[in-house]
Amino acid sequence: MPTESASCSTARQAKQKRKSHSLSIRRTNSSEQERTGLPRDMLEGQDSKLPSSVRSTLLELFGQIEREFENLYIENLELRREIDTLNERLAAEGQAIDGAELSKGQLKTKASHSTSQLSQKLKTTYKASTSKIVSSFKTTTSRAACQLVKEYIGHRDGIWDVSVARTQPVVLGTASADHTALLWSIETGKCLVKYAGHVGSVNSIKFHPSEQLALTASGDQTAHIWRYAVQLPTPQPVADTSISGEDEVECSDKDEPDLDGDVSSDCPTIRVPLTSLKSHQGVVIAADWLVGGKQAVTASWDRTANLYDVETSELVHSLTGHDQELTHCCTHPTQRLVVTSSRDTTFRLWDFRDPSIHSVNVFQGHTDTVTSAVFTVGDNVVSGSDDRTVKVWDLKNMRSPIATIRTDSAINRINVCVGQKIIALPHDNRQVRLFDMSGVRLARLPRSSRQGHRRMVCCSAWSEDHPVCNLFTCGFDRQAIGWNINIPALLQEK
Secondary structure, eight states, rough: HHHHHHHHHHHHHHHHHHHHHHHHHHHHHHHHHHHHHHHHHHHHHHHOSSSHHHHHHHHHHHHHHHHHHHHHHHHHHHHHHHHOOOOOOHHHHHHOOOOTTHHHHHHHHHHHHHHHHHHHHHHHHHHHHHHHHHHHHHHHHHHHHEEEEEEOOOOOOOOEEEEEEESSSOOEEEETTOOOEEOOOTTTEEEEEEEEEOOOOOOEEESSSSSSSSEEEEETTTEEEOEEEOOOOOOOOOOOOOOOOOSSSOOOOOOOOOSSGGGGGGEEESSSSSEEEEESSSSSSEEETTTTEEEEEEEEETOOOEEETTOOOOEEEOOOOSSOOEEEEEEOOSEEEEEEEEETEEEEEEEETTEEEEEEEEEOOOOSSSEEEEESSEEEEEEEEEEEEEEEEEEEEEESOOOOEEOOBOOOOOOOETTTTTEEEETEEEEEEEEEEOOOOEEEOOSSSSSSSOOOOOEEETTTTOOOOOEEEEETEEEEEEEEEOHHHHHOOO
């Protein structure tokens, strides 16, 4: 009985201390708020060169950060009190148990274990709260700088590739697993032309640099060149599709666009190509025009890339060397250079600038399939891989990349905004992220139950000259999306 009485007395004292300490914390927080409130009011009253909307947003964000850290501070104090209480309780239990004769070492081990658990809890709470602050800040920035403008819905299966015409009128092209390629009005989202000349999945689409010609690659082991003529409809006012809520909402694969009506059935259909490029023994996964548009290159699952003369359809060179299927090919915008990527974890640079010498360089650095490799301005190549990394390479130094971006999901066909040097990364996990060439993350495109892709994002394409939409994405949810990216705002935030 005396032992029990001592234990109760100790617990009562600890409870009184806890209550007194709690009241002290409330008074301290109250006085701190009174002290910090005056400077903030004074700050809001001072002259500033920042726009009022930007200033109010910043004040709101810093207020959120202050509140989060204030909560962390209070939780920290509470956890420390729990540790002290636990130690007191353990000490009381040690005195109460005579017969057990707990050694000091055992008691110390038990207290240390409990303290370690609480310490881990504190670390976890801190990390979660800090992550929430950073995520909230980046999400707010992304929403302000990245706005969904138009959705292009009409394909009957997933869309593998998206491209923007380089001549007037500027149209959007999409290549789909439904065996068709569609051309769209960027402003209205209306389907203008349907190409139905392939008998297999259309895996890529690229526009001629100076004529109204399109180059498509297909699972039917061919690449087709076809001519189009379009008349753009009158643009309609763009509806506001911005998100009103604060948090992005996860959506299931079932929440896909309603495609009961075939919008492409009303537009003109082209069924016969001008030229068919036939030499591959497997799926043609990608194709592109060389600078000038007189030659085209194709990449195939037969482990080769072929260079063709467009006018005669003759095979000029067969590029061999990859050990597994090719996944992509890309040409330099101003030089006779080609880069091919493969499932063999490498990509290769083919140099056709000297007609008598066709050199090849092999880039090794990825640990899984290289899904794409693209040129930028100057002497850089950017490669993306299923190993969840993107690497920036200098063509003059092939041994190691000059920058590496690590992500949480496999990366599909990337694209670089040449003028601003911004990389768009489409992911298997339905996200699209923007990075600069040094590997700094700039933004993540908004995705919720009402906008964004619902399934894997397959490809991205920049259009630097269009006044409204300057980035396009497509995915296996059977839609393409046009985005307005406020690049100056992103670069300013960086």
